Amino acid sequence: MTDTYLNLVNSGFTKKIAQQLGLPRPAVLRRFRPGQPLLDGPVLVLGSGADADTVARILSGTSRAAAGTAGTDGVIDPASTIPGWDLDVRRDPAAGDRYAGVVLVLTEVAHPDDLAEPVLALGSVLKALPAHARIVTISRPATADEGPATAAARQGVDSILRSVAKELRAGATGNGVVVADGVPVTAPSVLGGLRFFLSTRSAFVDGQLLDVDTDGGALPLDWERPLDGRVAVVTGAARGIGAAIAATLARDGATVVTVDVPAAGEQLAAVANRVRGTALQLDVTAPDAGTRILEHALARHGRLDIVVHNAGIVRDKLLANMTPDRWGSIIAVNIAAQLRINEQLLTSGDFTNEPRIVALASTSGIAGNRGQTNYAASKGGVIGMVRATAPLLTAFGGTANAVAPGFIETDMTAKIPPVTRQVARRLNSLQQGGQPIDVAETVAFLASPQAGGIVGHVLRVCGQNLVGQ
Numbered sequence: 001m002t003d004t005y006l007n008l009v010n011s012g013f014t015k016k017i018a019q020q021l022g023l024p025r026p027a028v029l030r031r032f033r034p035g036q037p038l039l040d041g042p043v044l045v046l047g048s049g050a051d052a053d054t055v056a057r058i059l060s061g062t063s064r065a066a067a068g069t070a071g072t073d074g075v076i077d078p079a080s081t082i083p084g085w086d087l088d089v090r091r092d093p094a095a096g097d098r099y100a101g102v103v104l105v106l107t108e109v110a111h112p113d114d115l116a117e118p119v120l121a122l123g124s125v126l127k128a129l130p131a132h133a134r135i136v137t138i139s140r141p142a143t144a145d146e147g148p149a150t151a152a153a154r155q156g157v158d159s160i161l162r163s164v165a166k167e168l169r170a171g172a173t174g175n176g177v178v179v180a181d182g183v184p185v186t187a188p189s190v191l192g193g194l195r196f197f198l199s200t201r202s203a204f205v206d207g208q209l210l211d212v213d214t215d216g217g218a219l220p221l222d223w224e225r226p227l228d229g230r231v232a233v234v235t236g237a238a239r240g241i242g243a244a245i246a247a248t249l250a251r252d253g254a255t256v257v258t259v260d261v262p263a264a265g266e267q268l269a270a271v272a273n274r275v276r277g278t279a280l281q282l283d284v285t286a287p288d289a290g291t292r293i294l295e296h297a298l299a300r301h302g303r304l305d306i307v308v309h310n311a312g313i314v315r316d317k318l319l320a321n322m323t324p325d326r327w328g329s330i331i332a333v334n335i336a337a338q339l340r341i342n343e344q345l346l347t348s349g350d351f352t353n354e355p356r357i358v359a360l361a362s363t364s365g366i367a368g369n370r371g372q373t374n375y376a377a378s379k380g381g382v383i384g385m386v387r388a389t390a391p392l393l394t395a396f397g398g399t400a401n402a403v404a405p406g407f408i409e410t411d412m413t414a415k416i417p418p419v420t421r422q423v424a425r426r427l428n429s430l431q432q433g434g435q436p437i438d439v440a441e442t443v444a445f446l447a448s449p450q451a452g453g454i455v456g457h458v459l460r461v462c463g464q465n466l467v468g469q
């Protein structure tokens with residue numbers, strides 16, 4: 001689906017008119033292309049503790065495998081063995097500098113008073129940020145364990161991040177990584193999350209906080225192909241977001257099994273060919289769907305590592321007019337099928353090699369939506385499902401997480417009446433709908449080895465949609 005308004009306010013004559021009228025001008029977002037540099041300019045690392053120094057060292061270090069340096073006690077500092085990212089890192093804001101990224105390492109704040117210095121330093125560079133700049137906070141969760149003052153400071157970081165994200169313009173985004181106490185900032189998922197948020201892979205992820213629970217997972221050997229050697233299944237892959245997920249996982253190195261209903265067989269075969277994977281015509285509500293997926297993956301590709309539950313449908317009706325059929329079909333496809341497939345995979349004994357489950361939720365499952373009690377129940381169900389499924393996978397080094405898209409330009413949203421569609425598109429900080437690729441990039445990140453420490457969470461891909469949290 002094309003966003004005609006976005007195209008008009010960004011091209012030629014109509015761009016000038018929009019400028020003169022002061023109309024909102026959503027930016028054309030910059031998206032990931034293999035070979036693209038991580039950032040197009042210097043990155044400013046703010047924060048004064050040891051964690052800030054460690055992060056700055058990794059960002060500025062050379063990407064050649066590091067042998068590690070010994071401290072004065074002769075012990076090799078583990079952080080010094082991590083290959084660097086070759087970025088141009090600055091530690092103090094300088095007048096005239098335009099930072100492509102700003103990383104605020106705030107893991108050590110212990111009182112709201114500690115926030116002023118780094119946050120005002122961020123404020124001093126905001127006006128000079130280039131288009132598509134990235135702001136990322138790294139902080140700790142506001143649990144009760146460290147006492148009221150620390151919790152106040154930490155919770156403040158989340159709210160600052162969400163507020164700053166709403167002040168950014170021209171395709172710039174702000175997101176945060178929230179690292180559980182006891183987990184070092186060098187943990188794979190902290191660095192993986194930081195890199196995802198700095199990169200163009202997260203173009204439509206804005207105002208979000210990503211929880212890292214453990215130091216599980218691993219840094220990829222090649223950041224551009226983190227899924228090399230892995231076999232993934234994507235349901236609902238014949239079109240829309242599912243087709244984009246299949247293409248993105250394949251781009252990142254995975255061999256992909258595409259699944260969709262027999263009626264979509266032709267489209268499915270085309271997608272499977274494009275991604276050099278295989279096609280399995282299957283209704284995910286079939287009682288033996290999980291077993292058939294596993295049998296196909298093992299027979300054709302020898303293993304199964306990643307399952308993406310993307311197949312989903314809508315049957316909107318106000319609850320007062322809801323019918324058992326509309327209710328039942330949504331629950332059956334959007335959540336009951338996922339539960340059954342997972343159970344069959346988990347009991348098979350063949351889904352044990354650092355497995356990843358990534359399921360498609362929705363912002364409607366978080367905030368609720370008029371006319372969507374059935375859909376919201378199923379998508380809220382997905383969020384509950386991953387939370388309870390992730391611990392069942394930890395013994396195998398696996399995780400389960402959800403992605404909650406906001407408004408994404410697909411056949412599904414093309415059916416929304418035009419006026420409602422226009423409004424829905426603009427109701428986020430980036431003032432536009434996302435593209436299927438935006439959801440796919442986030443799915444690929446959560447399926448990657450560097451996301452192994454993210455256990456049972458939901459990451460929104462919604463441009464900081466104004467609904468819900």
Ligand code: NAI
Pocket residue numbers: 235236237238239240241242259260261264282283284285309310311312313333360361362363404405406407408409410411412413
């Ligand atoms: P879509 O309608 O364009 O594609 C869904 C695909 O799932 C279709 O190819 C369809 O044939 C397949 N499918 C449906 N029932 C199936 C079944 N029983 N077995 C196997 N395949 C089945 O949808 P879209 O927009 O690509 O959405 C993909 C996922 O993202 C869905 O779970 C949806 O709920 C979710 N989502 C989409 C949003 C959007 O704005 N488009 C927003 C939030 C969530």
